[in-house]
Amino acid sequence: MPKVIDNKPLSDFIWQMRIEVPHLVSKARAGQFVILRVNDTGERVPMSIAGLDREKGLLTVIYQVVGKTSALMTGVPDSGEISDCVGPLGLASHVDNWGTACVVGGGIGIAPIYPIAQAYKEGGNKLHTIIGARSKDLLFYEEEHRAVADQVHVCTDDGSYGHHGFVSDVLKKLLDDGEKIGMVMAIGPVPMMRVVANLTRDYNVPTWVSLNPLMVDGTGMCGGCRVSVGNETKFACVDGPDFDGHKVDFDLLTSRLSAYRPQERKVMKKLLEDPNCRLSKAVKAFKYPDE
Numbered sequence: 001m002p003k004v005i006d007n008k009p010l011s012d013f014i015w016q017m018r019i020e021v022p023h024l025v026s027k028a029r030a031g032q033f034v035i036l037r038v039n040d041t042g043e044r045v046p047m048s049i050a051g052l053d054r055e056k057g058l059l060t061v062i063y064q065v066v067g068k069t070s071a072l073m074t075g076v077p078d079s080g081e082i083s084d085c086v087g088p089l090g091l092a093s094h095v096d097n098w099g100t101a102c103v104v105g106g107g108i109g110i111a112p113i114y115p116i117a118q119a120y121k122e123g124g125n126k127l128h129t130i131i132g133a134r135s136k137d138l139l140f141y142e143e144e145h146r147a148v149a150d151q152v153h154v155c156t157d158d159g160s161y162g163h164h165g166f167v168s169d170v171l172k173k174l175l176d177d178g179e180k181i182g183m184v185m186a187i188g189p190v191p192m193m194r195v196v197a198n199l200t201r202d203y204n205v206p207t208w209v210s211l212n213p214l215m216v217d218g219t220g221m222c223g224g225c226r227v228s229v230g231n232e233t234k235f236a237c238v239d240g241p242d243f244d245g246h247k248v249d250f251d252l253l254t255s256r257l258s259a260y261r262p263q264e265r266k267v268m269k270k271l272l273e274d275p276n277c278r279l280s281k282a283v284k285a286f287k288y289p290d291e
Protein backbone atom coordinates (compact mmCIF):
# COMPACT_ATOMS: atom_id res chain seq x y z
CA MET A 1 0.00 0.00 0.00
CA PRO A 2 1.36 3.48 -0.85
CA LYS A 3 3.02 5.21 2.09
CA VAL A 4 1.94 8.73 2.99
CA ILE A 5 5.11 10.59 3.93
CA ASP A 6 3.26 13.55 5.36
CA ASN A 7 -0.20 15.05 5.30
CA LYS A 8 -0.66 18.57 6.59
CA PRO A 9 -3.16 21.43 6.47
CA LEU A 10 -2.25 24.52 4.45
CA SER A 11 -5.42 26.12 5.86
CA ASP A 12 -8.47 24.71 7.67
CA PHE A 13 -9.86 22.92 4.63
CA ILE A 14 -6.95 22.77 2.19
CA TRP A 15 -4.43 20.01 2.78
CA GLN A 16 -1.25 18.74 1.21
CA MET A 17 -0.42 15.04 1.08
CA ARG A 18 2.87 13.57 -0.15
CA ILE A 19 2.72 9.93 -1.21
CA GLU A 20 5.62 7.61 -1.95
CA VAL A 21 4.87 6.10 -5.37
CA PRO A 22 8.23 6.03 -7.21
CA HIS A 23 7.03 3.97 -10.16
CA LEU A 24 4.15 6.37 -10.83
CA VAL A 25 6.30 9.46 -10.27
CA SER A 26 8.96 8.28 -12.71
CA LYS A 27 6.38 8.27 -15.54
CA ALA A 28 4.09 11.18 -14.62
CA ARG A 29 4.08 14.47 -16.49
CA ALA A 30 2.51 17.88 -15.86
CA GLY A 31 -1.25 17.93 -16.38
CA GLN A 32 -1.85 14.26 -15.62
CA PHE A 33 -3.76 12.98 -12.61
CA VAL A 34 -4.02 10.00 -10.29
CA ILE A 35 -6.93 8.14 -8.69
CA LEU A 36 -6.60 7.12 -5.09
CA ARG A 37 -8.61 5.36 -2.44
CA VAL A 38 -8.18 6.11 1.23
CA ASN A 39 -9.33 2.65 2.34
CA ASP A 40 -10.55 -0.62 0.86
CA THR A 41 -14.21 0.41 0.85
CA GLY A 42 -13.58 4.02 -0.13
CA GLU A 43 -14.56 5.72 -3.37
CA ARG A 44 -12.02 6.29 -6.11
CA VAL A 45 -11.17 9.98 -6.22
CA PRO A 46 -9.29 11.68 -9.03
CA MET A 47 -6.55 14.03 -7.84
CA SER A 48 -4.51 16.43 -9.92
CA ILE A 49 -0.76 16.22 -9.62
CA ALA A 50 0.58 19.21 -7.69
CA GLY A 51 4.22 18.15 -7.53
CA LEU A 52 6.63 15.39 -8.48
CA ASP A 53 9.88 14.74 -6.62
CA ARG A 54 11.53 12.31 -9.02
CA GLU A 55 14.59 11.77 -6.85
CA LYS A 56 12.58 10.66 -3.83
CA GLY A 57 9.69 9.16 -5.79
CA LEU A 58 7.18 11.45 -4.08
CA LEU A 59 3.88 12.62 -5.48
CA THR A 60 2.25 15.74 -4.00
CA VAL A 61 -1.51 16.21 -4.11
CA ILE A 62 -3.37 19.18 -2.69
CA TYR A 63 -6.97 18.63 -1.77
CA GLN A 64 -9.84 20.59 -0.33
CA VAL A 65 -12.28 19.16 2.15
CA VAL A 66 -15.56 19.06 0.23
CA GLY A 67 -17.09 15.77 1.33
CA LYS A 68 -16.60 12.41 3.02
CA THR A 69 -13.54 11.13 1.16
CA SER A 70 -11.55 14.37 1.37
CA ALA A 71 -12.49 14.62 5.06
CA LEU A 72 -11.25 11.06 5.63
CA MET A 73 -8.02 11.89 3.80
CA THR A 74 -7.21 14.49 6.47
CA GLY A 75 -7.22 11.66 9.01
CA VAL A 76 -4.32 9.79 7.38
CA PRO A 77 -1.31 10.28 9.67
CA ASP A 78 2.25 11.08 8.59
CA SER A 79 3.95 7.77 7.73
CA GLY A 80 0.50 6.22 7.33
CA GLU A 81 -0.89 4.45 4.27
CA ILE A 82 -3.68 4.76 1.77
CA SER A 83 -5.28 1.81 0.04
CA ASP A 84 -4.07 2.59 -3.48
CA CYS A 85 -2.91 5.29 -5.84
CA VAL A 86 -3.22 4.59 -9.57
CA GLY A 87 -1.65 6.55 -12.39
CA PRO A 88 -0.42 8.53 -14.09
CA LEU A 89 -3.77 8.91 -15.89
CA GLY A 90 -4.92 11.20 -18.68
CA LEU A 91 -2.86 13.05 -21.23
CA ALA A 92 -0.02 15.35 -20.25
CA SER A 93 -0.51 19.07 -20.89
CA HIS A 94 0.62 20.25 -24.29
CA VAL A 95 3.80 22.31 -23.93
CA ASP A 96 5.27 24.53 -26.63
CA ASN A 97 7.12 27.80 -26.93
CA TRP A 98 4.46 30.44 -27.52
CA GLY A 99 6.74 33.35 -26.60
CA THR A 100 4.63 34.46 -23.66
CA ALA A 101 2.24 32.19 -21.82
CA CYS A 102 -0.07 32.70 -18.89
CA VAL A 103 -1.28 30.15 -16.36
CA VAL A 104 -4.32 30.95 -14.24
CA GLY A 105 -5.11 29.05 -11.05
CA GLY A 106 -8.22 29.68 -8.98
CA GLY A 107 -8.89 28.15 -5.56
CA ILE A 108 -7.59 24.60 -5.37
CA GLY A 109 -6.52 25.02 -9.04
CA ILE A 110 -3.48 26.92 -7.75
CA ALA A 111 -1.96 23.48 -7.11
CA PRO A 112 -2.23 21.64 -10.46
CA ILE A 113 -1.30 24.78 -12.37
CA TYR A 114 2.09 24.71 -10.63
CA PRO A 115 3.72 21.76 -12.48
CA ILE A 116 2.23 23.11 -15.72
CA ALA A 117 3.83 26.50 -14.99
CA GLN A 118 7.15 24.71 -14.50
CA ALA A 119 6.71 22.87 -17.81
CA TYR A 120 5.78 26.07 -19.69
CA LYS A 121 8.83 27.79 -18.25
CA GLU A 122 11.07 24.87 -19.20
CA GLY A 123 9.54 25.19 -22.69
CA GLY A 124 11.22 28.60 -22.95
CA ASN A 125 8.18 30.82 -22.41
CA LYS A 126 8.02 34.13 -20.62
CA LEU A 127 5.44 33.27 -18.00
CA HIS A 128 2.72 35.20 -16.23
CA THR A 129 1.06 33.32 -13.38
CA ILE A 130 -2.23 34.56 -11.98
CA ILE A 131 -3.49 32.94 -8.81
CA GLY A 132 -6.63 33.80 -6.89
CA ALA A 133 -8.78 32.66 -4.00
CA ARG A 134 -11.81 33.87 -2.09
CA SER A 135 -9.60 35.30 0.69
CA LYS A 136 -5.98 35.43 1.86
CA ASP A 137 -6.28 32.39 4.14
CA LEU A 138 -7.23 30.22 1.15
CA LEU A 139 -4.14 31.17 -0.86
CA PHE A 140 -1.14 28.86 -0.95
CA TYR A 141 1.92 28.12 -3.11
CA GLU A 142 2.60 31.80 -3.77
CA GLU A 143 6.32 31.37 -3.09
CA GLU A 144 6.50 28.25 -5.25
CA HIS A 145 4.89 30.12 -8.14
CA ARG A 146 7.19 33.12 -7.63
CA ALA A 147 10.19 30.81 -8.01
CA VAL A 148 8.97 29.74 -11.46
CA ALA A 149 7.12 32.60 -13.20
CA ASP A 150 8.49 35.86 -14.57
CA GLN A 151 5.56 37.66 -12.98
CA VAL A 152 3.08 36.43 -10.40
CA HIS A 153 -0.22 38.26 -9.95
CA VAL A 154 -2.20 37.45 -6.82
CA CYS A 155 -5.87 38.27 -6.27
CA THR A 156 -8.51 37.72 -3.65
CA ASP A 157 -12.26 38.07 -4.10
CA ASP A 158 -12.57 39.98 -0.81
CA GLY A 159 -9.47 42.15 -1.23
CA SER A 160 -7.73 40.70 1.84
CA TYR A 161 -4.51 40.27 -0.17
CA GLY A 162 -3.21 41.30 -3.58
CA HIS A 163 -5.57 42.62 -6.24
CA HIS A 164 -9.15 43.00 -5.00
CA GLY A 165 -11.07 41.06 -7.61
CA PHE A 166 -10.96 38.07 -9.91
CA VAL A 167 -8.17 36.38 -11.84
CA SER A 168 -9.99 37.32 -15.05
CA ASP A 169 -9.66 41.05 -14.18
CA VAL A 170 -5.89 40.69 -14.07
CA LEU A 171 -5.78 38.69 -17.28
CA LYS A 172 -7.96 41.29 -19.03
CA LYS A 173 -5.64 44.06 -17.89
CA LEU A 174 -2.58 42.22 -19.21
CA LEU A 175 -4.29 41.75 -22.58
CA ASP A 176 -5.54 45.35 -22.66
CA ASP A 177 -2.03 46.57 -21.84
CA GLY A 178 -0.85 44.85 -25.00
CA GLU A 179 0.91 41.78 -23.56
CA LYS A 180 1.15 39.35 -26.47
CA ILE A 181 0.07 36.16 -24.71
CA GLY A 182 0.27 33.14 -27.01
CA MET A 183 -1.41 30.62 -24.71
CA VAL A 184 -3.52 30.65 -21.57
CA MET A 185 -4.03 27.63 -19.32
CA ALA A 186 -6.71 27.91 -16.64
CA ILE A 187 -7.54 25.54 -13.80
CA GLY A 188 -10.06 26.20 -11.06
CA PRO A 189 -13.77 26.27 -10.32
CA VAL A 190 -15.94 25.81 -13.41
CA PRO A 191 -17.35 29.39 -13.30
CA MET A 192 -13.78 30.74 -13.26
CA MET A 193 -12.67 28.63 -16.22
CA ARG A 194 -15.79 29.65 -18.11
CA VAL A 195 -15.14 33.37 -17.50
CA VAL A 196 -11.48 33.06 -18.53
CA ALA A 197 -12.41 31.17 -21.70
CA ASN A 198 -15.10 33.72 -22.61
CA LEU A 199 -12.60 36.53 -22.09
CA THR A 200 -9.79 35.05 -24.17
CA ARG A 201 -12.21 34.16 -26.98
CA ASP A 202 -12.77 37.91 -27.45
CA TYR A 203 -9.00 38.47 -27.66
CA ASN A 204 -8.42 35.43 -29.87
CA VAL A 205 -5.97 33.84 -27.44
CA PRO A 206 -5.93 30.01 -27.45
CA THR A 207 -6.93 28.69 -24.04
CA TRP A 208 -6.74 25.31 -22.39
CA VAL A 209 -8.82 24.40 -19.38
CA SER A 210 -8.37 21.30 -17.22
CA LEU A 211 -11.74 19.67 -16.55
CA ASN A 212 -12.70 17.97 -13.33
CA PRO A 213 -15.87 15.92 -13.94
CA LEU A 214 -16.86 13.05 -11.67
CA MET A 215 -14.86 9.93 -12.47
CA VAL A 216 -15.07 6.26 -11.61
CA ASP A 217 -12.55 4.04 -13.42
CA GLY A 218 -10.37 6.74 -15.01
CA THR A 219 -9.63 4.55 -18.03
CA GLY A 220 -12.41 5.44 -20.49
CA MET A 221 -14.68 2.48 -19.61
CA CYS A 222 -17.52 3.83 -17.45
CA GLY A 223 -18.52 7.06 -19.21
CA GLY A 224 -18.81 8.87 -15.88
CA CYS A 225 -16.49 11.68 -16.92
CA ARG A 226 -18.36 12.45 -20.15
CA VAL A 227 -17.99 16.05 -21.31
CA SER A 228 -18.95 17.83 -24.50
CA VAL A 229 -16.25 19.73 -26.39
CA GLY A 230 -17.03 21.28 -29.78
CA ASN A 231 -20.31 19.28 -29.75
CA GLU A 232 -18.37 16.02 -29.54
CA THR A 233 -18.53 13.69 -26.57
CA LYS A 234 -15.16 13.24 -24.89
CA PHE A 235 -14.04 11.38 -21.80
CA ALA A 236 -11.97 13.65 -19.60
CA CYS A 237 -9.98 10.74 -18.17
CA VAL A 238 -8.52 9.57 -21.47
CA ASP A 239 -9.10 12.45 -23.92
CA GLY A 240 -8.20 15.11 -21.33
CA PRO A 241 -8.21 16.45 -18.71
CA ASP A 242 -7.08 19.46 -20.83
CA PHE A 243 -9.47 20.73 -23.49
CA ASP A 244 -9.91 23.77 -25.69
CA GLY A 245 -11.71 26.15 -23.33
CA HIS A 246 -13.45 27.91 -26.20
CA LYS A 247 -15.27 24.71 -27.16
CA VAL A 248 -16.24 23.25 -23.77
CA ASP A 249 -19.93 22.97 -22.89
CA PHE A 250 -19.65 24.40 -19.37
CA ASP A 251 -23.41 24.12 -18.72
CA LEU A 252 -23.31 20.35 -19.16
CA LEU A 253 -20.17 20.10 -17.00
CA THR A 254 -21.84 22.11 -14.22
CA SER A 255 -25.01 20.02 -14.21
CA ARG A 256 -23.14 16.70 -14.27
CA LEU A 257 -20.89 17.82 -11.40
CA SER A 258 -23.90 18.45 -9.18
CA ALA A 259 -25.68 15.17 -10.04
CA TYR A 260 -24.87 13.45 -6.74
CA ARG A 261 -24.75 16.48 -4.47
CA PRO A 262 -27.63 15.37 -2.16
CA GLN A 263 -25.97 11.97 -1.63
CA GLU A 264 -22.57 13.62 -1.08
CA ARG A 265 -24.04 15.85 1.61
CA LYS A 266 -25.85 13.00 3.28
CA VAL A 267 -22.73 10.83 3.73
CA MET A 268 -20.67 13.82 4.85
CA LYS A 269 -23.27 14.72 7.48
CA LYS A 270 -23.32 11.12 8.71
CA LEU A 271 -19.52 11.08 9.00
CA LEU A 272 -19.31 14.34 10.93
CA GLU A 273 -22.12 13.31 13.30
CA ASP A 274 -20.53 9.96 14.07
CA PRO A 275 -19.33 10.12 17.71
CA ASN A 276 -16.36 7.93 16.73
CA CYS A 277 -15.26 10.35 14.02
CA ARG A 278 -11.64 11.13 14.88
CA LEU A 279 -10.95 13.99 12.51
CA SER A 280 -9.52 17.34 13.59
CA LYS A 281 -11.74 19.93 15.23
CA ALA A 282 -11.38 22.21 12.23
CA VAL A 283 -12.49 19.51 9.79
CA LYS A 284 -15.39 18.48 12.05
CA ALA A 285 -16.59 22.09 11.89
CA PHE A 286 -16.99 21.78 8.10
CA LYS A 287 -20.10 23.39 6.66
CA TYR A 288 -21.30 23.74 3.09
CA PRO A 289 -21.32 27.40 1.97
CA ASP A 290 -25.14 27.63 2.05
CA GLU A 291 -25.52 26.10 5.54
Ligand code: FES
Residues within 6 Å of the ligand: 214, 215, 216, 217, 218, 219, 220, 221, 222, 223, 224, 225, 226, 235, 236, 237, 238
Ligand atom coordinates in the same frame (compact mmCIF):
# COMPACT_ATOMS: atom_id res chain seq x y z
S1 FES B 1 -13.86 7.96 -15.48
FE1 FES B 1 -14.86 6.38 -16.51
S2 FES B 1 -14.76 6.92 -18.59
FE2 FES B 1 -13.62 8.44 -17.56
